[in-house]
Amino acid sequence: MTSTTSIHETVREHYAERIKSSASCCGPSDCCSTESKLYPVELLATLPTDVSSTSYGCGDPITLAALQPGETVLDLGSGAGLDCLLAAQKVGPEGRVIGVDMTPEMIERAQANAKRVNASNVEFRQGYLEDLPVESGTVNVIISNCVINLSPDKVKVFKEAFRVLAPGGKLAVSDIVTDGPLPEPVRQSLSAWAGCVAGAVNAKEYITMMEEVGFTNISVNPVFFDKETVDAALAEMALDVNQYPREEVYKAVYSAKITAYKPM
């Protein structure tokens, strides 16, 4: 059984390396060269290209969240800050955005990006999703992009998300979930965990975890990946493809748009 610490370490090293080499991509997302597939082109056009292209996500939580001026937003696993900077524009000067990430290299890049675009309503805090450095009941909307699947303790993440949300607050995340079992060699691979595949859980389990901590009105809508995208992601994870039929992975893993609410 892989420990929480070793998963955190593997994931942190993976993303530190990614940002240092400025290579994008989280598992089966096509975020590298086709960000405009994830986000509306006009949304990305509001930021310099090198900022908008540094994405490790698997969806568009900004459009999903329908942010309003004045809201306080928390981004779980903010990476290089793309979603925080887009959120900052939506909530305006009366609102604020907090990005939390455990990888110091990501925090540094996100802070530099915020400075570069003069985003004064955004701050980045180093910390764990499982122990958020955020005060209880202070957040209107939680966003996240391809991160919760990476956590070794998703129940803790949902408990923490529920704690920091204000009553009536919304969770709007893009994440990887599964439908059906993953092949064991994939499930056991730390590299596949860091690539947002091995840590992904069944959508039903994901919903149950959210319900158990108190979230209501939960909805999970799938966005399926094409075969080439999943192929490229698996190749990057250096998995031995002779050990299992790849089709099992194509079938099982998908990106989802997930929303849920903390009751009033």
Ligand SMILES: C[S@@+](CC[C@H](N)C(=O)[O-])C[C@H]1O[C@@H](n2cnc3c(N)ncnc32)[C@H](O)[C@@H]1O
């Ligand atoms: C796939 S990247 C996504 C980054 C960003 N959301 C984006 O869309 O570009 C995952 C990020 O989550 C962070 N992360 C993963 N697990 C975490 C945890 N348990 N606590 C805090 N940060 C975590 C990693 O450091 C990394 O920056």
